[in-house]
Amino acid sequence: MTSVDTPRIDSERTVRVTVNGVPREATVPVRRVLADALRDDLGLTGTHVGCAHGVCGSCTVLVDGDPVRSCLVLAVQVDGAEVTTVEGLAREDHQGGQVLHPVQEAFRECHALQCGFCTPGFLVTIAAGLEARDRSAEITEEEVDELVGGNLCRCTGYANIKKAVRHAAATMREDAS
Amino acid sequence: MTTKLFGEPVRRREDARLIIGKGRYLDDIGAGALAAAFVRSPHAHARITDVDVEAALDVEGLVAIYTYEDLTGPMAEPLPVLIPHPQLHAPRTGYALANGMVNHVGEPVVMVVATDRYLAEDAAERIVVTYEELPVVVGVDAAREARAVVHEDIPDNVAARHHQETGDVEPTLAASPHTLSFTQYIERSACMPLEGKGVHARWDPDDASLRVHSSTQASTSVRAAIAAKLELSLDRVEVVAPDVGGGFGVKIVHPWPEELLVPMAAIRLGHEVKWAEDRREHFISSAHERQQRQEITVGYDDDGRITALDVHVWHDNGAYTPYGIIVPIVTATQLVGPYALPVYRVVVESVYTNTVIVTPYRGAGRPQGCYAMERTMDRVADALGLDRAEVRRRNLITPDQFPYDHHLTFQDGRPVIYDSGDYPGLLDKLVALVGWDEAAALRADAQARGKLLGVGMALYVEGTGPGPYEGGHVQVLGSGKVLVSTGLTSQGQGHETVFAQIVASELGVSMDDVEVHTGDTRRFGYAVGTFASRAAVMSGNAVALAARGVREKAIRIAAEVLEANPEDLEIDEGLVQVKGTPGASIPLRTVAVLSNPLRYAFDEAAKQATQFAGPGDDSKPPVAPGDAPGLEHRDYYSPIRSTFASGAHAAVVEIDPQTWEIDVVRYAVVHDCGNVVNPMIVEGQVHGGVAQGVGGALYERMAYDADGQLQNASFMDFLMPYASEVPDVVIDHQETPSPLNPLGIKGAGEAGVIPGTAAIASAIEDATGRRIASMPISPTELYDLMRDETAERTAASQQTSLQTGVPA
Ligand code: FES
Ligand code: FES
Numbered sequence: 001m002t003s004v005d006t007p008r009i010d011s012e013r014t015v016r017v018t019v020n021g022v023p024r025e026a027t028v029p030v031r032r033v034l035a036d037a038l039r040d041d042l043g044l045t046g047t048h049v050g051c052a053h054g055v056c057g058s059c060t061v062l063v064d065g066d067p068v069r070s071c072l073v074l075a076v077q078v079d080g081a082e083v084t085t086v087e088g089l090a091r092e093d094h095q096g097g098q099v100l101h102p103v104q105e106a107f108r109e110c111h112a113l114q115c116g117f118c119t120p121g122f123l124v125t126i127a128a129g130l131e132a133r134d135r136s137a138e139i140t141e142e143e144v145d146e147l148v149g150g151n152l153c154r155c156t157g158y159a160n161i162k163k164a165v166r167h168a169a170a171t172m173r174e175d176a177s
Numbered sequence: 178m179t180t181k182l183f184g185e186p187v188r189r190r191e192d193a194r195l196i197i198g199k200g201r202y203l204d205d206i207g208a209g210a211l212a213a214a215f216v217r218s219p220h221a222h223a224r225i226t227d228v229d230v231e232a233a234l235d236v237e238g239l240v241a242i243y244t245y246e247d248l249t250g251p252m253a254e255p256l257p258v259l260i261p262h263p264q265l266h267a268p269r270t271g272y273a274l275a276n277g278m279v280n281h282v283g284e285p286v287v288m289v290v291a292t293d294r295y296l297a298e299d300a301a302e303r304i305v306v307t308y309e310e311l312p313v314v315v316g317v318d319a320a321r322e323a324r325a326v327v328h329e330d331i332p333d334n335v336a337a338r339h340h341q342e343t344g345d346v347e348p349t350l351a352a353s354p355h356t357l358s359f360t361q362y363i364e365r366s367a368c369m370p371l372e373g374k375g376v377h378a379r380w381d382p383d384d385a386s387l388r389v390h391s392s393t394q395a396s397t398s399v400r401a402a403i404a405a406k407l408e409l410s411l412d413r414v415e416v417v418a419p420d421v422g423g424g425f426g427v428k429i430v431h432p433w434p435e436e437l438l439v440p441m442a443a444i445r446l447g448h449e450v451k452w453a454e455d456r457r458e459h460f461i462s463s464a465h466e467r468q469q470r471q472e473i474t475v476g477y478d479d480d481g482r483i484t485a486l487d488v489h490v491w492h493d494n495g496a497y498t499p500y501g502i503i504v505p506i507v508t509a510t511q512l513v514g515p516y517a518l519p520v521y522r523v524v525v526e527s528v529y530t531n532t533v534i535v536t537p538y539r540g541a542g543r544p545q546g547c548y549a550m551e552r553t554m555d556r557v558a559d560a561l562g563l564d565r566a567e568v569r570r571r572n573l574i575t576p577d578q579f580p581y582d583h584h585l586t587f588q589d590g591r592p593v594i595y596d597s598g599d600y601p602g603l604l605d606k607l608v609a610l611v612g613w614d615e616a617a618a619l620r621a622d623a624q625a626r627g628k629l630l631g632v633g634m635a636l637y638v639e640g641t642g643p644g645p646y647e648g649g650h651v652q653v654l655g656s657g658k659v660l661v662s663t664g665l666t667s668q669g670q671g672h673e674t675v676f677a678q679i680v681a682s683e684l685g686v687s688m689d690d691v692e693v694h695t696g697d698t699r700r701f702g703y704a705v706g707t708f709a710s711r712a713a714v715m716s717g718n719a720v721a722l723a724a725r726g727v728r729e730k731a732i733r734i735a736a737e738v739l740e741a742n743p744e745d746l747e748i749d750e751g752l753v754q755v756k757g758t759p760g761a762s763i764p765l766r767t768v769a770v771l772s773n774p775l776r777y778a779f780d781e782a783a784k785q786a787t788q789f790a791g792p793g794d795d796s797k798p799p800v801a802p803g804d805a806p807g808l809e810h811r812d813y814y815s816p817i818r819s820t821f822a823s824g825a826h827a828a829v830v831e832i833d834p835q836t837w838e839i840d841v842v843r844y845a846v847v848h849d850c851g852n853v854v855n856p857m858i859v860e861g862q863v864h865g866g867v868a869q870g871v872g873g874a875l876y877e878r879m880a881y882d883a884d885g886q887l888q889n890a891s892f893m894d895f896l897m898p899y900a901s902e903v904p905d906v907v908i909d910h911q912e913t914p915s916p917l918n919p920l921g922i923k924g925a926g927e928a929g930v931i932p933g934t935a936a937i938a939s940a941i942e943d944a945t946g947r948r949i950a951s952m953p954i955s956p957t958e959l960y961d962l963m964r965d966e967t968a969e970r971t972a973a974s975q976q977t978s979l980q981t982g983v984p985a
Contacts, residue, residue, distance in 0.1 A: 010237070031295065040293075045205035046198020048422070050371040051456040055892035058371055086198035100196070108192040111857050114865060115669025116195030117202065117371040117422030148900045152892065154371050154423050155669050157868030157929075158900035160861060 015079045019044065020088025028075045034068075035059045037075035038085060046086040046120050050152065057151030060121040061085045065132075067125045086120035089127055102175070103127045103168040112164035114155035121151050126165055135176035139169035183682040183920075186857035189674045190688075191420075191667075200420040203375035203392040203453060210377060210449035211240055213439055214297035216287035216304050217462060218279035221315070221531035221885020222327070223308035225277050228287060232303040238296035241446060242304070243288040243438065245274045251406045252441060256432065260501030265337040269328050269529070270497045273406075273434040279308070280327055280496035281532050282885055283461030285434050290442050290450055313531045313885040317362075317470045317491040320528035327496060327529035336494055337502045337527040341509055343584045344520035349485035353476025357556055361950040363545050363934060365468040365493070365879035366872070368538045369897055370668070372422020373454030374463060376435050378443035386413045389440050392421050394429040395706030396696045397664050402432035403440050418696030424668035425869070426537035427464045429708040430500055460890035465879050466504060466538035468493040471549045477557050481568035485520040488512060488549055492527045495534040502527050503588050504535060507542030507640075510585045510593050514550045515600035515638050515823060516572040517581070531885045537708060539869060540930045543639055548952065551635040551935035555942065559972045565939070566608055569636060573600040588709075589643040591818040596923075597913045600636065603825040603847045606909045607634060611827035611845035616943075623831055630842075633939025634827040635932035640819040641850070641924025642714025648703050649720030651680055651727045652809035655782040657751060657766035659684065659691045661723075663716040664704020666696030670926060671858045672712055676720050678854055679920070683724035685748030686765060703813075710822065710924025713854060718814035718918045726810030731768045734808075738763055738771065738789045763789060769808040774799035820915040822850040822923040826867075826932040828904075830940040837956040837963065839875055839941060841904040849911040851923035859925045860908060866929015867906050872898045873930070874937035874953050946974025 014027045019042060026041040035052075038044045038061065050058035052071045059071040062084035090098040103126045106112070113119040129147040133139075144165045148158060194200055230242050245253070256270040275286045287304050291297035312325035319325070320334040327334055350356055377390040387409060393399050393416070400416035403409070421428065435452050443450040454463070470491040476484040492505040505525040513521060558568040574581050576599045585593040608614065616632045623630035652660045661680050667673065677691040694700050695716075696707075705715070728748060735753035736743040739761055747756050754762035770776060770786035774793075793799060800806055829843035846863055853859050876896035880888040889895045896902075914921030938949040947962050948969040954962075962968050 029295065039204075040208065043208065044198070045202075046200070048202070048372070049204070050422075051892045053456065053891055053893060056371060086196075090197060098197070104196040107196050108188055111189065111861050113192060113195055113669075114671070114861060115371070115421065115423040116191070116200050117669075119195055120198050123196065145900065150899070152371065152897055152899060154369055154425070154869070154897065155865045156861060157864030157866075157906070158903050159864045159906060162900065 013076050015075050017078050018082045020084055026075070030074065030076050032075045033071055034061070034073040034075045034078055035070035038070060044085050044087050048117050048120055050117065055152065056118070057125065058118050058121040060125050060151070062124055062128050065128060067128050084124065086123050089123060101127050102171040103130060103164065106164040106168035106171065110160045110164040110167050112156060112160040118151060118153040122148065122153070122161060125151060126168065130169055130172055135172045138173065139166060181682070182678040182688055183854055185678070185855065187674055187678055187688065187855055189671045190677065191671065191673045202372055202420045202422050203377060203390055206390050206419060207377040207449050207451045210451035211290050211292060211446065212294040212297045213442065213450055213452035214289050214294060214301045215285045215458070216289070216301045216306060217458070218275065218282055218284045218286055220279060220308050220310055221282050221313045222311040223279050224311065225275060225279065225286065225306060226309050227307040229305040232305065233289065233300040236291070236296060236300040236303060238292035239289070239300045240292065241290040241442060242300070243274065243442065245272060245276045248273060250408055252437060256434065256499055257402065258501060259499055260503055262337065262501050264339045265498060265502050267331045267336050268498045269336070270499045273437050282887060283458070283533060285462065288438050288442065290446065313883070315530055315532060315881045315883055315885050317468060317493045317528060320493065320530050321491055327531055331529065334528045335526050336498050336529055339502055339505055339509060339525040339527070340523070341585050342522035346485050346487045346520050346522040349520045350474060350476040350487065353484040354478045355560065356474060356476045357560055358474040359556060359950065360470065360472045361552060363467055363469050363548055363952050365465045366538065366877040367465040367879065368425035368427040370423025370425055370427065373456065373459040374428060374433060374435065375453040376439040377449065377451040378440035379449045380444045380447060382447060387440055387444065389414070389416045390419050391416060391436055392428060393418050393431060394424045394666050394668060394708060395431050396666055397698055397702060397704040398706060399431045399436050400698045403437060406432065406437050407441060407444065415699050417698065418666040421666065421668040424707065425539040426541060426708060428668065429706055430464055430536045456892060457890050460895065461533060461887055464534050464536040465495065466535050467545060467873065469508065469545045473549055473553055475553050475557060479561070480571055481557050481561050481563050482571050483516065483518055483557070486518050486553065488523045490523065490525040492525055493530050493535060494527045495530060495532045497534050499534060500536040504537055504542040506588045508546040510587050511543045511638065511640060512546030512550050513583055513585070514547060515574055515598070515636050516550065517574045517578070532881055539866065540927045541709065543637065543927065543931045544873065544934055547635055547637045547931050548935045548938070551932065552938060555939050562972065562976070565634065566604060566613055570601060570604055573604065575601065587640055587643070587819060589819065593640065594818060595638065595821040596915050596917050598638065598821060598823045598849065599911060599913050600823060602911055603636065603823060603849060606847040606911060607825040607827055607845060610847060610907055610909050611829065611843060613827065619829065627834070629832040629834055629944040630829065631940040631942065631944025632827060632829050633936045633943055634825065635935035635939065636825045637931045638821050638823045639710065639928055639931060641710035641822045642816065643709050643711060643819045644816050645705065646813050646815040647705060647715035647719045648701060648811060648813040649716060649723035650701055650809065650811045651684070651720060651723040652807065653727060653731070653765055653769040655766055655770045655780065657690055657764065659686055661691060661720055662694040662697070662700040663720055664696070664698070664701035665707045665712055665716050668707065670712060670862065671855065672716070675713060675854050675858060676716060679717055679721050680724045683721050684728055686751045690751060710926040710928070712926070713922055714820055714918060714924050715814055717854060717922060718920055719812060721920055722812035722814055723810045726812055727808060730772065730810065731765055731808060734768050734771055735763050772808040773806040775806070814918065816917055820851065820917055820923040822925065822928055824848045824928050824932070826936045828936040828940045830937065830944055832941070832944050837960040839956060839959065841871055841937065844904040844906045846906055846929070847909045847911060848928060849913055850925040850928065851915045852912060852921040854922060862925050863908055863929040864906055866927065867933060868898055868903045870930040870933020871903055871937070874934045876902060876953065878953055942971060946971050
C-alpha cells in the first residue's frame, strides 16, 4: 500500500489565482473555503456567505467562467484558475471610471435588490449565463427561470430579478446588433 | 413642493454600492478582529452539571474562553424583559451565557475567542459540557397539557393571559340565529434574512469608548442595552447598523446575548472582536414565529352578518419572553380586520415551550389574526351557501364609518381606531383583478386538464407606524450638501432613497445633494427602530418636519438678505428666490454659510457669502436669543396613534390529484398604504411579502421533533421559496391618505405577507372540498387528508356532489 500524503487541516499552501484579471497570491490553510479566502485574504467582501452549505447561492463566483459556490470549494482547489467576483463584473472605461455590466445596470433599473445581500451571487450567475447565450436571440421565460432558479433571495420575491434578466438580455441584444 | 419627487418611482441610491460589491455588511467590517464562536446547547431542556474547557486550551490561536462564571455585575443577571405587560404574569428570559440551565437547543453556553473563526470553532468543539436532561415541551398542545414544564416554577407553562372584549359575548352568541365553532392551527416559520446576525466591537482604551457595529434593526436600543449591561456611560458607547442583509423582525430583538458578549470580550481583551452568525446558529438560536392554536366561535345571522366573535388563542412563545407579548397582542387586536364586529372577545394564552424564542417576524401576529378572521368568513359563507366575497362585503366597515373605533387596545397601548380606508373599494378591485366571478369557468378548464382548481381570498387591516416617536435631523452645509439623519435602521427597504425624496421635495433641492444616514447613534441618538411598518410613517414624517424647519430658517435668513417678504420666497433646485422675480435669489448653500456668524474664509462658499453679509446690528448679539448658528433643524414626529393600512389578496391554486402538488397559479393583491412616496419600492415590498406569505402557507415550517431538536435547520431542509415557488403577482393600488400625519402615509413593509396563509388555505379548501384547518400544508399532508374518510368536507363540496352525483 502506498501512503497518501494527506495534509493536516491546518497546514498551509500558497495559492496563485487570477482574480478579476489581476494575478493574486495567498498562503492559506488548506481547509479554508474559497469564499473566506476571497473575503478575508484578498479583501474582496462583495462575495457573501448566506448559508455556507451550498444552497443559497449568495457566494457564487465564476471559476474559469463557470458559476461556482465558493462556500463549497476550497481555496487550494482553484490554484491556477481565473476567478471573477462581483467586483470584477464592471469593465474599466479607460478614463479612470467603470462601465457597469448590463445586468448590474438592469438590477438597479428594475429594483431587483432590496437588502442586496443575495445580489452578488445573482449578478455573477446571471452575467455568466447571459454572456454564454446567443445574444441576438430574444430571451425566453424558460431561460430567465433557469438563470434565477438556483439562488435564494428573501427580500424581493424574485419578480424584479426576473425583470432585470429580461432587461439585461434586451440591452445585450441591442448592443450585439 | 417645488421639486416633484414625492410619489415618483425614483431609482434607489443604495444600489450604486450594492451592485458592485461595495456594500458594507457586518462581516465585511473588522478585517483584523478576533473571532468569536459559541458552544450551544444540544439539548432542549437540561441542567448543566459541568463545563470542561481543558481540551480546548492547547488549540493554537485560542485567545479566551468565557462561561457564565466569567460574567460579572449586570452581565450575570438575566437578559431584560424588553416590553413588560401587566398580563405577562410570568416573564422569563435567559442569560447571556447559560446559568446552569438550558431551555432550548441552541442556547449559548460558552463563548470562545480565537484568532480566526476556524480556530475558534476548533476550540469550541473540544469543550465538553455535561448535561442532565429534563423532560421537553414542544408545541402548544404539549404546553397546554403541561405534563412537563419548561420553567420549574410555572406549572401550567402559561406566561401570559391576555384578554380583551368589546361586549357581552355569551348572551349575544346565545341569541344569534346561528353559531359555529372550530379549531385550527398555524405553524412556525422564521424571518430568515439571507444575512444572519453579527456583531463587531472595538474598544478604544485611550478614549475609553466603545464602537459596536451590529446587524440590528434598533441601534439606539442596542447602545442603551450595552451601556447598561457593561456599566458604561451612554456617551462612551456608539452603535452603528451597517448595511444589513435583511431583518424582517428578528433583528429588532435586543440585546441578543452576542450583542453584549462581543463588546465585553473586546473590552476585556483590548482587541476588536467579531462574531458573524452562521446559518445553523440562526436556525437554532435566533427567533421564530407564528405557531398558534386558535379556537373560534362565531355567531351570525341568515345573511351572514356576524353578531359575535369569540376567539381563544394558544400562542407558543418559545422558551423565553424577552419581547413580551407583542405578537399575541397584535394577533388579538388585528384579527378583527376590515370588519365591523358587534361583539368581540379574545383570550390569548401565551405558553412556554422548549424551543427558540418567538418574536416578531414580518406581520408579527397579523398573519395569524387574518387567518382566524378570514377562515371564519369562509366557514360562515359555506354554512349559509353564500359567496365568500359577498359574506365579507356584508360585514365590512364602510367608508363613512371612519374614524372607526374597535374599542380595543393596540400593541402600543393606544386605542385601535382606524384612521381611514375604503374596504368595499378594495374588495371590488380584488374581485375584478383576480376574476373572482369567472372562477367556475377556470375550474372547468382546469378539470378538463385533470387538475383541481380553487380560489380563495383574504382581507386585512394592518396597524402601521406605531409610536412613540422618531426624529430627523436635516443640515445644509456650505457646500450645498444636505445631510439627513434619522435614528432608525435600514435592512433593504430603500430608506436612503425614500427619505431623500421626502427631504428634497420638502426643501426644494436636488436629490443628488441629499445624503441620508440611518441607524448610526453617532448621528442621531434617539430612535425606536424599524419594525411594524413604521419607518416611512415615523421617520418619513420626522425628516419632513426637520426639512420644513430648515426651509423656514433659510427663508427667514434669505428674506433679510434679499430684503424681501418671507412669504414671497420659494426654494427651487437649491436656490432661494423671490417668486416671479428672476435674479432676486441666493443659493441655499450661501444661506447656510450666512447662518453661522463665524465665517473664516476657508473656501469659496464663505467668500461668496460675504457679499451678502450685512454689517449686522451693533445693538444685538450676533446670534439672537432662541436662534442657533447653522442651517439645520432637528424635529420629532410622535403620532397620537397608529395608522391603518389595508389590503385584499386572492390566490388561485391548481392541485394535481395524482401528486397533490399545490401550485399557486395566480396571485392578486390590492393594496392601500395611503400616500405613496415611491411606488417602485412599495411594489417591491409587496412582492417580497407575498413570497414570504406563499412560503409560510406551503413550504416553510420549523420541524421540531418531540425532543426539541430542530430537524430542518438548514436551507437544504427548510424550504424557503426559490423563484420557481413564487407565483406572478398582479397588483392594484388604492390610496386613502392617513389624516394622522403630515404626509398622509401609512406603512407598507409587512402587508404582503399577512393574508397569504389565509387566502391559500381558502383556495385549497375550495379546490378540494376538504376543510383546511392546519397550515402550512404540504402535498403529503393534503394526500393524507384526501384519503382520510373522517376528514371534514365543506358544505359546498357536498352540494356539488349531490348535484353531480360524483362523490366529493
Ligand atoms: S453561502 Fe454558498 S451557497 Fe449559500
Ligand atoms: S435582496 Fe435581500 S436577500 Fe435578496
